[in-house]
Amino acid sequence: MTTSEVLLSADADGVRTLTLNRPQAYNSLTVELKERLLAELRAAAEDAGVRAVVLTGTGKAFCAGQDLKEHVGLLQANDPAPLNTVSEHYNPMVRAIIGMPKPVIAAVNGTAAGAGAALAYACDLRIAAESSSFLMAFANVGLGPDSGASWTLQRLIGLGRASELMLLGRKVDSAEALRIGIVGEVVPDEELTARVQAAATKLAAGPTVAYSKIKHVLAVAAQSSLDEALEAEDAAQGALGKTADHGEAVEAFVTKRKPDFQGK
Known part of the structure; x- marks a missing residue:
C-alpha cells in the first residue's frame, strides 16, 4: 500500500483500491486530492497488472464533493483556480473512470454528495452500505451539475427522477437508491468491504x-x-x-x- 495525506492506493489479486482519505472533511475534494486521484486513475488504466478498480472513502463519507472551504478561500483571494477545476480536474476524472479499460466499482461507504456522487455514478457498478446516501447538492449552492452527473444520473434513473433530485436537492437514502436504480446492491455497513472485494476479485479474474x-x-x-x-x-x-x-x-x-x- 502507498499512502499520502489524501489518498490511499492498495493492490490485491489484480484489484487496485483507491481510497479517498480526508475523513475529517468527509473526503471532500481539494485541488491536491483531485490531482492525485486523476493521476492514480490514469496509472490504473495503464497498468496491465490492474484488472479491476475500486473507488471508496474512509470514515463516514464516500465523498462530499468539492471542498467548499478551499473553494471560497481561493475565490476570495481572486485565484482563478476554482473557475477552472471543472475542465482541469472533474471532467478528466470522469473521463478516466468511464473510459477505464477495465471495470470500476464504487464502494459507497457513506455520504456521496455533489461531485462525489457523480464520481460514483460514473463507475460501472455501485455497491452501497446501508448507511450511505446520495445528494445532488449543486442547486443548494447556486450551481449546476458537473462531473458528468447530467449525463450519468439520467442514464441510471431516467430524466424525470434525475431532474427531481437535482432541482430539489433531495437526499436519497440507500434503500431508495436501490429501488430507483442508483445502486445495484446494498449491504450492511460491516459487510461492504468484503462484498466489494469479492466482486472486484471476480472481475479481475475475468476477460x-x-x-x-x-x-x-x-x-x-x-x-x-x-x-x-x-x-x-x-x-x-x-x-x-x-x-x-x-x-x-x-x-x-x-x-x-x-x-x-x-x-x-
Whole structure:
C-alpha cells in the first residue's frame, strides 16, 4: 500500500483500491486530492497488472464533493483556480473512470454528495452500505451539475427522477437508491468491504478485454442509432473473437473446465 495525506492506493489479486482519505472533511475534494486521484486513475488504466478498480472513502463519507472551504478561500483571494477545476480536474476524472479499460466499482461507504456522487455514478457498478446516501447538492449552492452527473444520473434513473433530485436537492437514502436504480446492491455497513472485494476479485479474474469492449459498446449504444450500435457490436465481436481469452473460454467449454482468463 502507498499512502499520502489524501489518498490511499492498495493492490490485491489484480484489484487496485483507491481510497479517498480526508475523513475529517468527509473526503471532500481539494485541488491536491483531485490531482492525485486523476493521476492514480490514469496509472490504473495503464497498468496491465490492474484488472479491476475500486473507488471508496474512509470514515463516514464516500465523498462530499468539492471542498467548499478551499473553494471560497481561493475565490476570495481572486485565484482563478476554482473557475477552472471543472475542465482541469472533474471532467478528466470522469473521463478516466468511464473510459477505464477495465471495470470500476464504487464502494459507497457513506455520504456521496455533489461531485462525489457523480464520481460514483460514473463507475460501472455501485455497491452501497446501508448507511450511505446520495445528494445532488449543486442547486443548494447556486450551481449546476458537473462531473458528468447530467449525463450519468439520467442514464441510471431516467430524466424525470434525475431532474427531481437535482432541482430539489433531495437526499436519497440507500434503500431508495436501490429501488430507483442508483445502486445495484446494498449491504450492511460491516459487510461492504468484503462484498466489494469479492466482486472486484471476480472481475479481475475475468476477460478484461471483453469487459473493456462491453463498456465501449454500451457507451456507443447510449447515444447512437440502432445501426450504429449494431456496427459497434460487430466490430467488438470481431476483435474479441481473436483474443486469447476467447480461445481459452472455447477450450474450457470443450474440455468441461473453468476458463483461466489472463485478461488478454
